[in-house]
Amino acid sequence: MSAAQKKHWILRIVLLLAAAYIAGALAGRLHAQVKEKSQATETDMPTEEESNAADTQVSGQEPEAAVQEPMQIALTFDDGPNPYYTRTLLEGLKKRGVKATFFVLGSEVEKFPDILEEVYADGHLIGVHSYEHVNFGEIGDEAAQKQIERTLEVIHDVTGEYTGFIRPPYGCWKDSLDSRVNLIEVLWDVDPLDWATTDADTVVQRIIEDTEEGSIILLHDASESSIQAAFTVIDALTDQGYEFVTVDELLLE
Template identity: 60%
Template sequence: MAEENTKAASGKIKEEEVKKVALTFDDGPNPDHTETLLEGLKERNVKATFFLLGAECEKYPEIVKKIHADGHLIGVHSYEHVNLSNLTDQAAMEQVDKTDQIIFGLTGEHAQYIRPPYGCWKCNLDYETKMIEVLWDVDPLDWKTDNSSVIAKRVMDKVQENDIILLHDASESSVNAAFQIIDELHGEGYSFVTVEELILE
């Protein structure tokens, strides 16, 4: 009985029972699909993480503002979706810093996280930026197929607690797959958090 009281007093017993995963979306904002995704996330009360391209942010600033207003976490992808490890240090940092400045101009907040395209990062650049590199645990290669059920199954077959799931908001099939994944994982007792919540725990 004393043990039960201790757990109840800590207020953590329920929290510990919740399995968490993070949904992330690369390459946006997309003029055709990001807003549909945002609507579906809001309906499901899910927060996600968006790694944005600076060039696309310049084209679609209102979508960036909406992502931020809806309470999602925004990180840097790069400016032009280039392999940063193939660039000089200066050119790579320009890709990062330019994108961050665009995001700051639209949201009033600097990005704290970066996902380099192709997962290719130059380790020495850790000294040049305070951003935390975020990769992924589950990659269903959603850009290779337009079958949302296939994408969702690839995730469901591999996903585990505290995983980071990589998706893109550039196609209808990826957005629909995201909704399937959310609905199925909700049914299995998972909750969705931003990558920040996973990393800082």
């Protein structure tokens, strides 16, 4: 072997060693990379503790959403049934899925039994107002009792039910009537004085200002402005999170 040939062989061995070293180093690095990656995957997986914490957080939000119940209020309409306005009111209430309470006059029920039948069929609550819109504070107990009993009977003739609720005209009740009449007296806390104006916006503004959870709103199905105000109020207060119910739901639950 010549010196040049020897040199050539030494160079080949060095190159082979170098190649082997590089290959080994590369393999080692690749292994390290794979390990790193698998470790990273392990670290990304949440621990049991973290999973529980996440569950708690999610379930902690659910009940909060469930307890948020609508604030209940009641719309009440006195002095009907009215031949001009009650049916329009019923249509608007039905369209909005709202139930209301009607305190009716016995004399008007006798004149318009079909309208009261519709009120009843639509699922609204019916109560006694009086027979001829009298002030119970100004008449004798016996006369007051007759007004009430006669109205109970004419309502029963139409609906087949005796109502358990009364709203005395002008909110005037006498304690002495308690022993004669077994009815729940329903007054109000929101009175927009709708009978004294023909401006629906004024009525709407007064109601929205004074209404809070549990409010009983006094209206009359006796004018166009009153029923238009009722519709606007329903739309606005429903948007504010209120739910309209009949007074029995409000008072007895």
